[in-house]
Amino acid sequence: MALPSSLEELIEALRCLPGVGPKSAQRMAYHLLQYNPRGATRLSQAISRAVETLRRCQRCNNFTEAEVCERCVSSRRDATQLCIVEMPVDLNAMEQTHAYNGLYYVLMGRLSPLDGIGPRELAFDRLLARVGDGVVKEVILATNFTNEGEATAHYLYEMLHARGLKVSRIARGVPVGGEIEYTDAATVAQALIERREY
């Protein structure tokens, strides 16, 4: 006496969300159906629209609906500074400090040899093309202070320094082993101000 197939499929499909196991997928499915079918329909549409319309900015690699995102074309930002972050959430955290007015590049990951993620998987060639635009003078490395983030920063420093760029690293105001996304804005601001030349 199985569950109706569309319910079974909904529970299974919900498991593609991070941190959602079988039990919570089941709870989510029943909750949506019973209490919030409108919210469910809205979610269905939001997902399909997002998947269809969002792509990577050709300059900063962040998600955008345009070829090049709003920030990258803004004349108000200092195009001589380029801050490299691992993920869009890190970019958002940096912006919330209001302590930085340059541009960004989002790696969409970090080097992780054990998971098979190397310079090729992170498309470092695209990053190199970006920093070689003749306008960028300083690259600020704002990867996390985890082991993988530090290794990524070190690799990027070697790669970019070899090309004659000034490379700095945000200060370790961020707790060792901590992640930028979860650090309060004041601490991230301090870390940005106290960045040291790599």
Added chain:
Amino acid sequence: MALPSSLEELIEALRCLPGVGPKSAQRMAYHLLQYNPRGATRLSQAISRAVETLRRCQRCNNFTEAEVCERCVSSRRDATQLCIVEMPVDLNAMEQTHAYNGLYYVLMGRLSPLDGIGPRELAFDRLLARVGDGVVKEVILATNFTNEGEATAHYLYEMLHARGLKVSRIARGVPVGGEIEYTDAATVAQALIERREY
């Protein structure tokens, strides 16, 4: 410099899931877009299909794609016993014990006066019509042993006993204050076997 609107909307829409706050909605959105756009599309379709096809079984009130669900039309089940549970997950937990072969009625909630949920909101008139089919001989109350579940069982006992039905309550093998959904099958089976006449 806001997020792209389709991304903003996806994050907002994900918050209709139970237990999902702003931070985890953001993580889920980026996770879907970056690592699992196929899973996202599948989820979008599963939600819309479930919302469209699932309705309430006319006999047991559980979710089904048919007028009357598979269990309610099965000739293998003992139609003289009717077990009343709060939610579909409770029904699933009861089934997993393999200790019961009767039919069910799913309240889709429990009495909760503070939340404005009374006999009318739970459509007890539908339940009364169901138990009055002339076939049901015993009603087994399997609401949770929380305060609200107990109050619901008490109310149902009064209502059903007054109509001359035999009403029993599953034994308190389920820990006091506990919820059936989270109780192991053996304990629920024991509680079912040791049900006492109300």
